[in-house]
Each structure stands twice: as structure tokens, then as C-alpha cells.
Amino acid sequence: MTPDLIAPSILSADFARLGEEVDNVLAAGADIVHFDVMDNHYVPNLTIGPLVCEALRKHGVTAPIDVHLMVKPVDRIIPDFAAAGATYITFHPEASEHIDRTLQLIRSEGCKAGLVFNPATSLSYLDYVMDKIDMILLMSVNPGFGGQSFIPATMDKLRAARKMIDASGLDIRLEVDGGVKADNIGEIKAAGADTFVSGSGIFGKGRDSDPHRYDSIIREMREQMDR
Ligand SMILES: O=C(CO)[C@@H](O)[C@H](O)COP(=O)(O)O
Ligand SMILES: [Fe+2]
Numbered sequence: 122m123t124p125d126l127i128a129p130s131i132l133s134a135d136f137a138r139l140g141e142e143v144d145n146v147l148a149a150g151a152d153i154v155h156f157d158v159m160d161n162h163y164v165p166n167l168t169i170g171p172l173v174c175e176a177l178r179k180h181g182v183t184a185p186i187d188v189h190l191m192v193k194p195v196d197r198i199i200p201d202f203a204a205a206g207a208t209y210i211t212f213h214p215e216a217s218e219h220i221d222r223t224l225q226l227i228r229s230e231g232c233k234a235g236l237v238f239n240p241a242t243s244l245s246y247l248d249y250v251m252d253k254i255d256m257i258l259l260m261s262v263n264p265g266f267g268g269q270s271f272i273p274a275t276m277d278k279l280r281a282a283r284k285m286i287d288a289s290g291l292d293i294r295l296e297v298d299g300g301v302k303a304d305n306i307g308e309i310k311a312a313g314a315d316t317f318v319s320g321s322g323i324f325g326k327g328r329d330s331d332p333h334r335y336d337s338i339i340r341e342m343r344e345q346m347d348r
Pocket of ligand 1: 130132133155157189191262263264265266267268269298299300301318319320321322
């Protein structure tokens with residue numbers, strides 16, 4: 122049985138106090154840090170690199186770090202993220218010339234490997250690489266920005282991906298990313314997800330110094346998942 126993981130996307134955190142934000146959201150009960158890497162080439166936005174991942178590790182973050190690469194090309198940056206302390210490294214199949222080789226590269230660097238599926242991307246990319254995958258990430262928004270609305274068609278894709286994983290008998294996490302909130306996380310879990318990325322749904326807009334500001338939202342998400 123794969124335990125459910127809540128993965129706050131730090132894209133929506135207050136970057137002026139990133140270490141504190143990550144400490145607080147993990148202390149509130151979140152499980153894994155979702156680390157969105159954007160290159161303003163594969164997606165129309167630019168964010169963070171291995172330096173920030175390394176800084177979180179030096180700050181003392183011991184929780185898994187789930188690096189979501191929205192970059193093209195992909196391979197060059199993988200060893201740097203592995204050295205910086207990434208736990209999972211996922212990438213979009215459209216961004217790699219050789220998907221099988223990129224998956225093998227991630228594992229050879231000591232990280233868990235995953236493929237990321239945009240809303241319109243077919244799950245058929247999985248057909249010949251399921252044995253090289255530790256995580257399937259389904260985008261429920263088009264990649265590039267936080268704060269977007271969940272795309273309802275993701276639910277059917279989620280059920281299909283869950284069937285593929287169960288039929289494979291392999292230990293593969295099924296993560297959903299984009300527009301996940303307390304009011305839809307229960308339905309997303311029921312459709313088959315076990316790992317839940319939420320950025321604006323957790324960090325919200327407000328900036329305040331209360332170290333317990335994330336306790337209630339994480340608790341509410343758990344309650345919704347356990348219903
Ligand atoms: O990868 C991405 C966006 O491309 C996501 O991880 C977002 O950062 C999720 O943000 P919310 O939709 O939860 O606000
Ligand atoms: Fe992401």
C-alpha cells in the first residue's frame with residue numbers, strides 16, 4: 122500500500138523566506154517538497170535551479186525533494202540536481218530526445234525517475250518504460266504557472282494511469298499537479314492518485330510570520346483524503 126503524500130509546490134512560497142516556509146509546511150505535516158524548475162524555453166516562465174535545492178539541503182531539509190523539470194533539453198541538468206540533493210527527478214517526455222536513456226540517467230545518478238504528462242499528452246509514452254519509472258506525474262493544468270484551475274479531464278486520465286500501475290504490479294507513485302485544493306483532493310484521491318502537489322492551495326497569497334499558518338490547511342487536506 123503506497124502511503125498518501127502531500128507535496129507543497131514551493132513555486133507559491135515566499136522566496137524571501139524559503140527555508141522557513143519549507144520548515145513550516147513540513148512541520149505542519151506535509152511530506153515531500155515539490156520543486157518546480159522552469160527554463161523559459163520549454164515553458165514560458167523562469168524559476169529555480171540546483172543551487173536552491175542545495176541551499177534547502179544545507180538549511181537542513183531532510184524531507185524528499187521532488188524535482189519537476191519543465192526544461193528542454195533535460196539530460197544536462199540531471200547530474201547537478203542529483204548532486205544538489207534531489208530525491209525524485211521527473212521530466213516531460215516531449216523535452217527528451219531519448220526518454221529511456223533519460224530515465225536510466227536519473228536512476229544512475231541515484232535518484233528516483235518519473236515522467237510528467239501534460240493535460241494533452243498521451244499515457245502511451247509509458248508503454249515500453251514502466252520498469253524504469255518510480256513516479257508518474259499527471260499535470261492537471263498546463264505547465265508554467267501556479268494558481269491555475271484544475272482541468273476536469275484529468276480525472277479520466279488519472280483512472281487510466283491507476284489501472285496501468287495496478288496492472289504492472291510495480292511500485293510507482295501516481296502524482297497529480299496543478300489546481301489541487303482541499304475541496305478537490307478527496308475526489309482526486311478517489312480517482313487513484315497517491316501524491317498530491319499543491320502550491321497556491323497551501324501557500325495561498327498571504328505572507329505572514331505565523332509559523333503555524335499551514336497547520337489547518339494540511340490538516341484539512343488530510344481529512345478530505347481520509348473521508
Ligand atoms: O508544475 C507546476 C506548474 O507548472 C505546479 O507544480 C504548480 O506550481 C502547482 O501550483 P498550484 O496549481 O497548486 O497553485
Ligand atoms: Fe510541478
